[in-house]
Amino acid sequence: MIKTDILIIGAGPTGLFAVFEAGLLKLKCHLIDPLPQPGGQLAELYPKKPIYDIPGFPEILAGDLVNNLMEQIKPFQPGFTLNERAETIDRLDDGTFVVTTNRGTQHHAPIVAIAGGLGSFEPRKPQLDNLDFYEENGVEYFIRQPEQFRNKKVIIAGGGDSALDWAIYLSDMAAELTLVHRRNEFRGALDSVEKVQELKRLGKIDLITPAEITQLHGRDRLEAVTITTFDQNNPATQTLKETDFFIPLFGLTPKLGPIADWGLEIEKNAIKVDNTLDYQTNIPGIYAIGDINTYPGKLKLILCGFHEATLMCQSAYQRIFPDKKYVLKYTTVGGIDGFDGSRKEAPKAVVKAIE
Numbered sequence: 001m002i003k004t005d006i007l008i009i010g011a012g013p014t015g016l017f018a019v020f021e022a023g024l025l026k027l028k029c030h031l032i033d034p035l036p037q038p039g040g041q042l043a044e045l046y047p048k049k050p051i052y053d054i055p056g057f058p059e060i061l062a063g064d065l066v067n068n069l070m071e072q073i074k075p076f077q078p079g080f081t082l083n084e085r086a087e088t089i090d091r092l093d094d095g096t097f098v099v100t101t102n103r104g105t106q107h108h109a110p111i112v113a114i115a116g117g118l119g120s121f122e123p124r125k126p127q128l129d130n131l132d133f134y135e136e137n138g139v140e141y142f143i144r145q146p147e148q149f150r151n152k153k154v155i156i157a158g159g160g161d162s163a164l165d166w167a168i169y170l171s172d173m174a175a176e177l178t179l180v181h182r183r184n185e186f187r188g189a190l191d192s193v194e195k196v197q198e199l200k201r202l203g204k205i206d207l208i209t210p211a212e213i214t215q216l217h218g219r220d221r222l223e224a225v226t227i228t229t230f231d232q233n234n235p236a237t238q239t240l241k242e243t244d245f246f247i248p249l250f251g252l253t254p255k256l257g258p259i260a261d262w263g264l265e266i267e268k269n270a271i272k273v274d275n276t277l278d279y280q281t282n283i284p285g286i287y288a289i290g291d292i293n294t295y296p297g298k299l300k301l302i303l304c305g306f307h308e309a310t311l312m313c314q315s316a317y318q319r320i321f322p323d324k325k326y327v328l329k330y331t332t333v334g335g336i337d338g339f340d341g342s343r344k345e346a347p348k349a350v351v352k353a354i355e
């Protein structure tokens with residue numbers, strides 16, 4: 001059982017910044033996220049896009065903002081349960097919570113902060129017979145350990161940034177890399193499209209367009225796929241291609257998922273909170289911050305998530321230590337005491353006569 005002060009569900013920017021604010025109050029955090037890396041939408045949907053409305057940053061790439069947040073929270077040593085989705089919540093007699101993931105990992109905390117964004121991202125799946133039989137048996141929707149594809153035959157399908165980026169990355173290690181897309185045009189960063197073109201010319205990527213994977217084959221695991229190639233003037237042709245892996249990268253759709261069944265007040269697919277006070281839900285001790293919550297005037301923006309995370313932590317502190325009075329200290333004055341023993345502080349003023 002993982003124990004912490006604030007259990008944060010969702011490692012997007014809101015959840016990450018909550019770790020920092022909690023750390024200033026000497027509260028420890030642990031985060032759960034079904035994605036393989038922290039950063040939420042920024043890391044998964046638009047890491048290379050510039051953001052222009054983060055205070056103090058006239059322009060910052062989404063991926064860099066995530067890296068900065070990770071650097072900022074490092075002294076507070078947050079724990080992470082990645083690749084797992086928070087599935088159930090149980091309220092114990094003493095008012096604390098146990099949250100269990102889809103893989104059975106249990107987390108115990110007096111405070112739960114749901115920072116689940118648009119919900120958990122589920123991969124868009126192709127409509128293929130027997131697809132579930134081959135899932136994690138040759139069909140993969142996420143590339144968590146690229147090494148598993150070394151010296152293997154790999155087919156990637158998709159026409160966006162992830163399909164292009166992973167095709168480029170894996171073309172270096174796979175025995176054979178095929179990229180299949182149902183259109184001739186790709187929608188991605190220009191340099192990625194050009195790189196794939198170059199790798200095709202060098203014979204490192206077998207590009208098949210416009211085409212789709214239409215059947216999966218294999219007795220115990222995936223052994224081959226049928227590729228149907230379209231041609232405006234001729235009938236579609238079908239080719240059987242041997243492969244070890246088929247990776248459809250058709251994007252992700254967010255779903256509120258299991259959180260919808262936790263007894264929380266839900267309005268239009270978001271969790272209702274008290275924005276006049278602390279972003280607490282209808283269940284005392286459970287907060288909802290960032291894109292996942294709703295209240296009058298709500299804006300789904302990163303900076304709003306940061307603000308909500310800050311107020312949530314203050315309220316959480318009062319719940320955990322009802323008898324202690326917290327006095328707000330500026331970081332410029334109080335500095336930062338990391339849980340790793342590190343200390344950051346502004347240089348102290350000295351009292352010295354000038355002769």
Ligand SMILES: Cc1cc2nc3c(=O)[nH]c(=O)nc-3n(C[C@H](O)[C@H](O)[C@H](O)COP(=O)(O)OP(=O)(O)OC[C@H]3O[C@@H](n4cnc5c(N)ncnc54)[C@H](O)[C@@H]3O)c2cc1C
Nearest residue numbers: 010012013014033040041086116117119120290291301302
């Ligand atoms: C293309 C694009 C461009 C954008 N540009 C801007 C911009 O310029 N400025 C701006 O302010 N905002 C922008 N946004 C919006 C911004 O990305 C969101 O406001 C922000 O990501 C919200 O952060 P969050 O941490 O609340 O949620 P998210 O970033 O969505 O993170 C939530 C995390 O929770 C996880 N999660 C969900 N359910 C569970 C569960 N059951 N268990 C465990 N984990 C779970 C998810 O996997 C996800 O990682 C943009 C969004 C998009 C899509």
